[in-house]
Amino acid sequence: MTATTRHDAWQSGDSYDAYMGRWSRQVAPRFLDWLGMAEGLDWFEVGCGTGALSAAILAQGKPRSLVSIDPSEAFIAKARASVADPRVSFQVGDALALTASASAASRDVIVAGLVLNFIPDRAEALAEMQRIARPGATIGFYVWDYPGGGVEFMRAFWQAAAALDAGARDLTEDRRFPFCTRDGMADLACGAGLASVATVPIEIPTLFRDFDDYWLPFTLGAGPAPGYCASLDPDARQRLKEALRASLPTRADGAIPLQARAWAVRGRVATR
Numbered sequence: 001m002t003a004t005t006r007h008d009a010w011q012s013g014d015s016y017d018a019y020m021g022r023w024s025r026q027v028a029p030r031f032l033d034w035l036g037m038a039e040g041l042d043w044f045e046v047g048c049g050t051g052a053l054s055a056a057i058l059a060q061g062k063p064r065s066l067v068s069i070d071p072s073e074a075f076i077a078k079a080r081a082s083v084a085d086p087r088v089s090f091q092v093g094d095a096l097a098l099t100a101s102a103s104a105a106s107r108d109v110i111v112a113g114l115v116l117n118f119i120p121d122r123a124e125a126l127a128e129m130q131r132i133a134r135p136g137a138t139i140g141f142y143v144w145d146y147p148g149g150g151v152e153f154m155r156a157f158w159q160a161a162a163a164l165d166a167g168a169r170d171l172t173e174d175r176r177f178p179f180c181t182r183d184g185m186a187d188l189a190c191g192a193g194l195a196s197v198a199t200v201p202i203e204i205p206t207l208f209r210d211f212d213d214y215w216l217p218f219t220l221g222a223g224p225a226p227g228y229c230a231s232l233d234p235d236a237r238q239r240l241k242e243a244l245r246a247s248l249p250t251r252a253d254g255a256i257p258l259q260a261r262a263w264a265v266r267g268r269v270a271t272r
């Protein structure tokens, strides 16, 4: 674990859902609409977390089968408990060892939602995806637009944190993941040898009911920003809370209307 990854905590499914799952659930169907796959295919999902994209694949993609892997045993347990469907198999696994979970050349569609930036060797992850892909298969993924300030609720958090704590400046996702741009993601797919590479922005509203609805998920410790927040002593956490309360755009009814943008990419595996 490096200094900047030390808060990447993926231990509690409920905490993850409160912080991020509720938003990834909104991105997933939009991504699948754009991917436009036929029914009855064999899918594979890398980094399924608590199953936001898995549930959408089963409902919308109408697959013949779906294998969804994640290294977090807690997330896999949560996904199994909340997505009960005979077509899906949730397994503990790693993006850099996909052939442990699927045979070579066995899947028609391989997807990853909000995952690739957390994998240090992204080129190798895409090579692994291609190993389990049938010729002509589709590979699709999406990441938040961190460098473009596209995830407003995170950007507000890190701006406030960095103003109070110089040590937070290197932890912000825009600095850690500068490649999460439209061009950066397209270059990754083209560099991996995918054909017909296409990209699209997916934008969703992230409306927080009130300040507590915004703040509480950061205190639960799941994900980089909540992991950092949970590491602060009570006084420092209170200072951050008050700085955020003062800086967020708040409507008269107390709601905090923000936006989030992801970049989605798809490409075709070359026929051998």
Ligand SMILES: C[S@@+](CC[C@H](N)C(=O)[O-])C[C@H]1O[C@@H](n2cnc3c(N)ncnc32)[C@H](O)[C@@H]1O
Binding pocket: 010, 020, 021, 024, 025, 046, 047, 048, 049, 050, 051, 052, 053, 069, 070, 071, 072, 075, 093, 094, 095, 096, 112, 113, 114, 115, 118, 119
């Ligand atoms: C932001 S979450 C996204 C989860 C889910 N796909 C979603 O959309 O809600 C990032 C996920 O990447 C997973 N992850 C981190 N490193 C991984 C790796 N080497 N291989 C596969 N998944 C990984 C984490 O366990 C976590 O579930």
